[in-house]
Amino acid sequence: MTFLFKRNPKNPPELIKALNEQVLKLDYNSDSNKKYQDECSRFLKQVKVILHGDDENEPQPDQISQLALEIYSTDCLYNLMVNLKKLDFDSRKDVVILFLTLLRRQIGSKSPTVEYILNQKPEILGLLIRGPESSEIGLICGQILRDCIKFESINKFVLHSSLFWNFFKYVQISIFEIATDAFITLHDLLTNHKKLVSEFLARNYDNFTSSINKLIQSNNYVTKRQSVKLLSELVLRRQNQAFLNQYFDDTNNLKLMMILLSDKLKNLQIEAFHIFKFFVAKPKKSQKVLDVLIKNKKNFIAFFDTFDIQSDSTTIDERDYVLGEIMKLPDIVRSE
Structure with a gap:
């Protein structure tokens, strides 16, 4: 040649x-x-x-x-x-x-x-992870890193790197394209390899829950909705059972979903519902979660009676099931 x-x-x-x-x-x-x-x-x-x-x-x-x-x-x-x-x-x-x-x-x-x-x-991966810090090369680094983490061994390296947690900051960068690209990478890191991610979530429950909940409380609508959708996707995976057992026993998470259910934006309400329903459907609820559900029983019934879900029949059936389970909860006994 x-x-x-x-x-x-x-x-x-x-x-x-x-x-x-x-x-x-x-x-x-x-x-x-x-x-x-x-x-x-x-x-x-x-x-x-x-x-x-x-x-x-x-x-x-x-x-x-x-x-x-x-x-x-x-x-x-x-x-x-x-x-x-x-x-x-x-x-x-x-x-x-x-x-x-x-x-x-x-x-x-x-x-x-x-x-x-x-x-x-491995310093190459550090450079790629920190890519969003530069508007000039952030998108290029994101593209390369997402191809790298298709390999489970590299995905594992990134998840176990302290730099991984930077993505929860990068997704809030003011440059929309960079923030969006960083969220795509974060999503892939947490969804590409199911067994690897299930072990990571179980071992890092506190850090992950704190980080994702902060994003869910963001003032930025896109960040908030993407975060709820990501959490919803993780919740639906049976492989994440160890993480889910902790998540659905935590009243802080329940209260956050209750706040989202009352959001004025219907899309956020629906995304929140797809997580909230598991608090209600969980067979063995923690006493603290049960107490919150019972305390708010009347409010939940009033809300779900008028909760308009213009969606597929499955989601409508789930709403009706949740309402039925809430109605079965005991009433608060008030002392005279």
Whole structure:
């Protein structure tokens, strides 16, 4: 594939060496930065052709293998991520292609890039997690990270990192696109691998519940609704039983859903109902939860008598069931 390097012929290892050299020279404050950006762009395009071919040539497995080995041995992925903001827009897109192509590359049952990241350069994941802190590269980092966490081992690493909890702040960033993208990543982290997530939620009940409840109480409608929907999705998973047993015995959670049921926005009311119904339906309720339900029995009956659910018949049946169960609760005996 010598045609690739007419201006400066190089084999794949030499190409990665040259790319690294230019990446490490990038500097916003340098008059030569544009020249280094252009060189990085040129080398990244050559890398892309090796990985994917072009109109005239198919990618060659041996060259891809050489390229990948050199990228791992020189920490090229790390260097690219550290300096991602300094690259031009098109080069950033080429970095995404490079990263994701290597990530999906398998040799037998092994994923060399996954092993490299976890065993040699986990700092890459730290950079990706902190991506939303930069409006320039936040969306790119989110895209790459979501592909990374499709692998359970990486998802586990991120969940057990102290940086994971930053996502509960990132989803409240004032830049809508960044906040939305961060919530997509948070959602994927908590839903991609069911068994892994069930163990995480059970071990981190207090931190997670506190964090998600703060989002549910946000003044931002989008944040509030997305958070309730995420919680509702987790509640519906039987794998999360250990977490749910704690969640539905906690009166703070019940009171929060009661507040949402009285929200003026119908969508939030309905989302809250899909969580509230489990407090009522739980066969063995904690005494504290039962006390709250009994204390508010009349209010619940009045509310659900007029709770208009313009939805599927299943949701209407659930509303009627909840109302029926509430009516079965004992009345408060008032002393004379």
